[in-house]
Amino acid sequence: MKVRLHHPRRVLEIPGRQRVSRILADLGLDPEAFLVIRGDALLTSDSEVGDEDEIEIRPVISGGWADGAPCAA
Amino acid sequence: MRRHRAAYCAPHFLEFFEAQVHRALTTQRMLRPEERILVAVSGGKDSLALWEVLLRRGDDTTGLHINLGIGDYSRESRARTEEFARARGARLFVADLREEYGMDIGTLAEASGRSPCSACGLSKRYLFNKMARDGGFTAVATGHNLDDEAAVLLGNLLHWNMDQLARQAPVLEQTHPHLVRRVKPLYRTSERESAAYAILRGIDYVIEECPHSRGARSLLHKGVLNSLEAASAGTKQAFYWGFLDRLAPVIRAGGPPALHPCRQCDQPTTEEVCAFCRMTARAAARLNARTPSLP
Numbered sequence: 505m506k507v508r509l510h511h512p513r514r515v516l517e518i519p520g521r522q523r524v525s526r527i528l529a530d531l532g533l534d535p536e537a538f539l540v541i542r543g544d545a546l547l548t549s550d551s552e553v554g555d556e557d558e559i560e561i562r563p564v565i566s567g568g569w570a571d572g573a574p575c576a577a
Numbered sequence: 578m579r580r581h582r583a584a585y586c587a588p589h590f591l592e593f594f595e596a597q598v599h600r601a602l603t604t605q606r607m608l609r610p611e612e613r614i615l616v617a618v619s620g621g622k623d624s625l626a627l628w629e630v631l632l633r634r635g636d637d638t639t640g641l642h643i644n645l646g647i648g649d650y651s652r653e654s655r656a657r658t659e660e661f662a663r664a665r666g667a668r669l670f671v672a673d674l675r676e677e678y679g680m681d682i683g684t685l686a687e688a689s690g691r692s693p694c695s696a697c698g699l700s701k702r703y704l705f706n707k708m709a710r711d712g713g714f715t716a717v718a719t720g721h722n723l724d725d726e727a728a729v730l731l732g733n734l735l736h737w738n739m740d741q742l743a744r745q746a747p748v749l750e751q752t753h754p755h756l757v758r759r760v761k762p763l764y765r766t767s768e769r770e771s772a773a774y775a776i777l778r779g780i781d782y783v784i785e786e787c788p789h790s791r792g793a794r795s796l797l798h799k800g801v802l803n804s805l806e807a808a809s810a811g812t813k814q815a816f817y818w819g820f821l822d823r824l825a826p827v828i829r830a831g832g833p834p835a836l837h838p839c840r841q842c843d844q845p846t847t848e849e850v851c852a853f854c855r856m857t858a859r860a861a862a863r864l865n866a867r868t869p870s871l872p
Contacts, residue, residue, distance in 0.1 A: 510784055536803040539772055546773055548584070564772040565724070565799050566621060566786055 506558040507531075525549040528561070537565045578770070579810035587777050594774040597765045598630045605747045607760040608716060614638045615714040615757075617705050618661075618669075620654035620783045622775040623720030625661055627763055629778055631718065632665055638718075640669040641708055643701055646681025647787060654783050661780065670712070672704055678857055680864075682789070688860035693789035696856065703853035707844060709757040722763040722771055727813040728798040730820055743828045746821070753836035753845040767813070 507516045507527065518527065524540045524547050540547040541560045553559055578584065585593055602608055616631060618624040618640040631638045642658045645651050655671065662669035675681045680688070686696035705717045726745065733741045749759040763771060775782050790796065805812045838844070839851035846852070 511786060534800070534803055534807065536769065536806055537800075539769065539776065541776060544776075544779070546587070546776060562772065562776075562784060563786075564622070564769045565796060565803075566623075566768065566790070 505553050505555055508558070508560040510561075510563055519555065521552055521554050523549070524551045524553060527553065527559075531561070533561065538563055580767075580806070580814055582810075590773065591777055594626075594766060594770055595630050595633065597770075598627070598762050599634070601747065601762045601765045602760075605760070605764075607718075607748055607762060608636065612637065612716050613714045614716045614718050615670075615705070615709045615712065616640050617701070617717060617719045618642050618658050619720075620657040620661075621720070622780070622782045623722050623725075623763060623768060623771045625658070625720075625780050625782050626771045626775045626778070627718060627720040628661070628667070629665075629775075629780060630762070632667060638667065639712070639714070640667060641705065642669060642671045643704055644671060644673040644675075645697060645700075646673075646675045647683065647789065650783075650785060650787055653785065657781055657783050670708060672708060674700060674704075677704075680857070680860060684864070685856070685860050688863045689856045690859070691856065694793060697789070699853055699856060703844065703851070705759070706755075706757050707842075710755060710844075714757060717757050717759045719759065719761055720763055720771070721761040722766055722768045723813055723817060724768040724799055724802070725795075726761070726764055727802050727817040728795050730817055731798045731802065732794060739828065740834075742825075743831075746825060750833075752833040755838055755843065755845040756836060764817075 505518050505522075507518055508514075509516065509531075518530075525535065528535050528538060528540070528549075535549055539562050540551075541562060542553065542557060547553070547559070583593075608614065614631065614636055616624065616628045616638050618628055620642065628638065628640060640658065640662055642655060644655055659669065659671070661667075674685070678685070682693055682697050682700065685691075685700065686693040689696060691699070705719070708714075709717045730742075730745060732738075733745065747761045747764040751758045766774075802813050802816070834847050836845040836847060839846045839854055840849050841854045842851060844851050844853070848855075
């Protein structure tokens with residue numbers, strides 16, 4: 505499968521059929537901090553991703569902060 | 578969604594998210610009838626998700642995007658925001674820091690001796706209030722979410738920033754005629770949920786991060802809270818909502834600080850001259866001192 509990642513942008517090739525939870529764990533990514541997208545659908549942690557699939561792993565954590573207040577969103 | 582012990586299909590998740598925003602607006606009495614709302618929109622997932630929900634509710638909203646002059650990041654942020662507004666026929670104001678004050682955030686931060694996040698936060702808070710007041714808006718809505726608020730709360734507690742703790746709330750009331758009320762309708766929802774909502778609604782938001790936020794302490798605190806959340810779902814919610822229910826009323830018992838108009842710009846401040854005017858004056862003085870004088 506093709507896996508698109510951000511920060512920095514890159515594409516990885518991962519062989520075989522795998523669950524989303526396993527893919528994130530193998531890449532050392534916190535499931536709370538990422539969403540996994542296939543096409544226009546969000547995948548849950550127990551979803552299976554096939555060898556021919558292309559997925560995007562998108563980070564969801566953002567923002568800096570200073571002076572005791574968050575970066576104004 | 579472990580903290581809710583629930584799993585939703587896409588249509589029901591969208592319904593859930595919008596209901597959470599509606600609940601925040603009603604339980605915290607964020608909006609009054611006929612409210613004219615200025616929505617602060619960066620082009621990121623949270624602010625665009627918020628604007629989408631408010632537009633769908635039929636609220637009277639206008640977007641405000643501030644061009645901070647941070648290279649490609651600012652160009653992309655502005656383009657996504659303008660495209661969002663255009664596609665929905667929504668009103669959008671764009672303020673340009675360089676055009677208004679002669680400096681982008683990088684220059685302002687460096688010349689004033691502040692960190693970029695500090696200069697940015699101060700500039701945005703100042704411009705949100707100024708633009709809202711000048712435009713006759715009665716509320717400013719920002720996309721701060723549960724993760725933002727929980728991370729800031731952790732930081733404020735670690736350093737016992739009592740003044741900041743007293744001001745941390747989903748609604749910052751108008752305590753001076755020159756101060757426009759600020760509301761945070763996403764305080765009940767996580768940033769993961771904001772991102773999921775934006776993706777499912779087909780919102781094309783900026784994924785890239787502000788280059789100045791790399792290594793920010795807030796991201797460290799968010800990581801710590803996410804580790805706690807992974808071990809015990811609902812921790813972030815219990816932490817922040819518990820603060821609002823139990824500690825915030827005690828800290829605020831002394832009442833809000835006395836505000837009066839800034840001697841230079843008329844914006845509300847606790848000092849004689851507001852922090853924004855002091856920052857821009859300091860930066861301008863340093864830049865002028867560096868410019869070689871002509872013979």
